[in-house]
Amino acid sequence: MKIRLLYNKLAEAKYVAHLDLTRFLERALRRAGVPVARSQGFNPHARISFGPPLAVGVEGLGEYADVEIQSDGRLKPAAAAEQAVRALRAQMPPNISILDYCLLPPGAPALTAIIDLACYLAWIPLREPRAEAELERALADWLAQAEIMVVRTKEGGARPVSKNIRPFVRRLALRGAAATGADGPGFGLELEIGLSNAGSAKAAEVVRSLCAFAALPWEQAGLSLVRTGLFAGGEKRLSPLLTPCPR
Amino acid sequence: MTGAIAYNEAASLRRALERVLPAVAKPGRYTGGEWNMARKDWAAAEVRLAFLFPDVYEVAMSNLALRILYGLVNDDPRFLCERVFAPWPDMAEKMRAAGIPLYGLESLRPLRAFDVLGVTLQYELSYTNILYMLDLAGIPRRSARRRQSGGAENWPWLLAGGAGAFNPEPLAPFFDIFLLGDGEELLPAVLAQIGAAKKNGVSRAETLRRLTGRAGVYVPEFYTPQTDGQGVFQGVRVEAPAPAQVQKAVVTDFSAAYFPVRCIVPYNEAVHDRIMLEVMRGCTRGCRFCQAGMTGRPLRERRPELLRRQAQEAVRATGYEEISLVSLSTGDYSGVGGLLRDLTADMAAWSVNVSLPSLRLDSFDVTLAAEVQKVRKSGLTFAPEAGSQRLRDVINKGVRDEDLIQTVTAAFAAGWHNIKLYYMIGLPTEREEDLDGIAAQAEAVLAAGRRAGVRARVAVSVSNFVPKPHTPFQWAAQDDPAVLLAKQSYLREKLRRTAVKLQCHDAEMSAAEAVLSRADRRGADLLEALADRGAMFDSWSEWFRPELWRAAFAATGLKAADFTGARSLTAPLPWDHLSAGVCGAFLRAEAEKAGRAERTADCRLICGRCGACGGAA
Structure with missing residues (x-):
């Protein structure tokens, strides 16, 4: 059982x-x-x-x-x-x-066989605030790239590998930008990342790539990441508990 | 601490940690929150103890003394105990940069907020980490300095216990009290006295006077070393009311002694990540190099039915998948076979394995081993310690060549393939033929495998002899590192064409260990010179830096040879005013017997009159 x-x-x-x-x-x-x-x-x-x-x-x-x-x-x-x-x-x-x-x-079927989407919420602290419009543009421009290569280093001296992470990033959305506040300036980001036999992208990898691409003055030490959910059945149709997801 | 942030609240420390932890290796080392962690009311505790283990989390969490004392102190409503371990260098660097002081893992409060800091002295090469940790806590190293900056009462008490407390002289200037012997009864008694002093406003000096004289309490400031013109130790001057010799504390009824069934279960895998069931304390074998075997006397066993109950309770409380029966020589436990069979049967329903950690050749029974490792034939370890019968007689290790070959042959027949052999080099009276004996014995084990039709794998691990206080070899010299290295290459050459895998310990690390092991109070200057130069994690070969030791010797004017050389049997020793139970006359007689390659029987068979059982020698 x-x-x-x-x-x-x-x-x-x-x-x-x-x-x-x-x-x-x-x-x-x-x-x-x-x-x-x-x-x-x-x-x-x-x-x-x-x-x-x-x-x-x-x-x-x-x-x-x-x-x-x-x-x-x-x-x-x-x-x-x-x-x-x-x-x-x-x-x-x-x-x-x-x-x-x-x-x-x-x-x-096993969890790894059915889970095809992971959703994350990131808070990315910035040393200086950025306007929401500017951040929106950065997201759009980053997503518009056909190929986004990242280098992954492995522990134990294995050779680093390059991977195109663009195909796995299904959606990026701004979730508020703050000029100041308890955590200082920064912005929230929703990420939806696909998982398949071909691999996946790491949330931290996406954030790093985005911030480097848009030359954002971010503070890596303050980055906070939460995986908000995992989904199956394509298009967030099914919870892994085998119940339909509320639409 | 200029520039440092004052952390009055755990919350602010937690926030600072949040920014640091993502960038360090194994952040789980620094967060606490494990299963069975004590969560006690800070305000309600009369005495707050921080238990310092001067090594990294995974090593510290494998320590039985920590498990026992942590459980014992926290089970007492008057007290509270938190854990403090040495941050790995990557974390220490970040803590310094962020102004985060060293803190307790349970409440995230800085060390200065505690009443007592208790350090466990498990091995000499961790001593530099004690100063490293005090520095990270912003606490002055020397007790004299603490008295000068705001008065002793302004700072936590510094206590230390454990194996190293039997010669704590190189640490004496840093500590207020050393605790000798078993801590189960001693530590709570000392904490209670400290609590009473705190409540009634009794001064630190007066409290020390009240504590001294109790068995196990060594207050170093009452003992002033006397030296000749060259700084050579000549004995101590004792100040009243301290006793001329401090006796160690002994738990006589070991079955009644506290045992921690609800030990903390780490998330990060500890080195020994299992239930450790302590079946007995002490050892009767009398190996002449072994400090634990001498200072742990007398032998005390726990009742088997109690052990079975403790095993059940511990599995229920921790969920661990393995129980290890620990002691210095578990094969010597009376009725070990019956206990193993009962425990294995008790644990089958829980899918819990029972294991024996230290197997001795002369008490090793293959059917017994087969009992505990029904399916897993991972490997067997034996410690002949020396390569020839003569040298094994010198060190009083009762193993014969034929015992080894017979045992491994039986082990091969029972399905084992991997044999590990432990030896020591640099032992007193060692000659070339003793080294040849190591190679010959390893090859004989390989040959026994061939005869049994098994492709045996034999690994030889060679450590370097370190003379230890309170042993019959406490007067012996240690070989120079150069000599040890030459012996290692001789062995390597001998075994080059064989399938035997040889692993040798670092000779310079052994030299450093020998220095601290028999140092007098001048060793404190050396430790401080080392800490000033950034020495830390000296027991880790990747962090041990011999050049720092050379620089520290040069800066203090001390020489390693002052501490590693042979001592006269009649000259006073820096630890003579501390008694580990075994008397000097016994140790001297054993040293002389060693010189004649004469054996001493297991003291269960013939009493050797060492004095540890309380009888006069």
Whole structure:
């Protein structure tokens, strides 16, 4: 029996790397006494799988994980799932919460196979304010490029690779520009980024490229990124919980 | 601290961190918030302790002393304990630039806000990090300096305990109190006294007078080293009411001692990221080089049914997937086989593995090992420590060549392929044939593999002997780094054409360790000269900078040889006024027996009259 969990990852939990989160969830399930199914073989591992990894330093408002649970048949699947989630919730820290869940039908495709869109919200601090019109123009000009190459360096001395990120950026929209305020001058940016077998673009990469392209006086240290949601079914039609998205 | 921002509130520190953390490696090291982290009411605590571990997060979080004392102090309603670790250099640089002082991970309050800073002294090469951390906290290093700037009462108390407290002389000028021995009963008692002093307005000086005399409390300012004209140590002058010799604190009923079942579960993977079930304390083997084996005496075991219950509780509280049975020599635990089988059975339903960390050849039983590693045959580690029977007798390590070959043959038959062998070079009385013995033994293990029809992989790890206080080798010389290097290349040449993988420890790092291990109070000048030159993370080969050590020696006029050379069996030693339980007469007798390559039996079989059990030697 498989359960799909919807959870968030806020505040300092944004610094928890993806692999560390995997280990964390496995331990939380053990504390909760949830009998997770395990693979056979020499090194049995818990059958838990995640959606697209969240970069370190990015908060997530709606992230997903699938957990396969051994059922002893005493409870109906719906009741067993409810019990497991209730026990798990008691084992989560304040900044990682289970928001919702669903029971997956047998043979449901994996999260990574169905999630095709990630939405982000960025706050980009500027040393000097910029007019909204100027920022709008910068977005339009950046999007108008046919090809946007970024260089990705890998840890461990592997050769850096170049990637064209333009095809993955579905939408960029200004979400307010401030001249001053609690966080100083800056602007908000909505990003919609596609994910496919061909890869994806990282939100931070898009912001860096945009700011460099438009020669914006931005403060990289103050950049804040939130992944607001993940979607499936093309055109934001389906939530990964297999429910239609509200239009 | 000119230019620094005054952080009165955790909120403002949090905001400053927000701007710094995205640009450092592993930011999770600096945020706290892990599962089982203590969240105590700051205002309600009578005494607030910051537990300083002078190394990076992943190392610190693997430490059992931290787990025990953190749990113990926080379980007491009178106290509060937070963790403070050494920021990696990338973070330290950003903290200095942003004016962020070193802070506690639980409440994000700066170190100066605490009543007590407690440092654990686990290894000598982390001492420079203590000064590095005090500098980052904006706290004057020397207690005399703290007294001068606003009075001692203006600053937190500085305490230190752990293995290094048995010779804390190079750190003495920086600390108010050292705690010797087991901390479970001692630390809360000292914190309570400090709390009472704080409440009743008792001065720091008076509180020190009241504390001294209690077993385990060493107040260095009551002991003034006496030297000859050349600065050579001649003993200490003791000031009343301090005792002539400080005895260590000992927890006698180990089963009743506190054990942390609700330990913190880090997000970042710690070096030892598992439940550590401490099955016993102390060791009866009597290896003559081993400080922990001598200072940890007497041997105390925990009851097996208690260990089973603690294991259950710890898994429920942490969710860890592995339990390690830790001690200096877990194979020597009475009834280790039964305990392993019971625990393995208890844990099967939880999908939790049980493991043994330190396997000794002479107590190693392949069926036992097969019990715990039913499926994973990752590798086995043995520590013959020396290559010849004669030298193993000198160091009192009871392992014979045939034991090793028999054991590895059984291990190959049971499915293991990877064997790791630990040796030490530079041991007292070592000769060329002892080095030849290391190579021969490693090759014999390879040959045993061939006979068993196994493509065995043998890795040899060679460390350098460091003479340690309170051991029978405390008077012995350490080889010069040049000699150690020559011995390493000799071994490398010997093993060049074989399939044995050889790994050698850095000779200059071992020399630095030896200096601090047996230094007197002059070592403090050296540490300060090192800190002034930016020394930090000296136990990390990528940060250890021998040129800084050379410069610090030159600046202080000290010589490494003053500390690494042989000492006379009759000359006073800088740690003679501190007792680790094992008496000097026993150590001297052991040193003489070592010279004759004479063995001493495991003291469970024949009492060696070391004095640690409380009986007179």
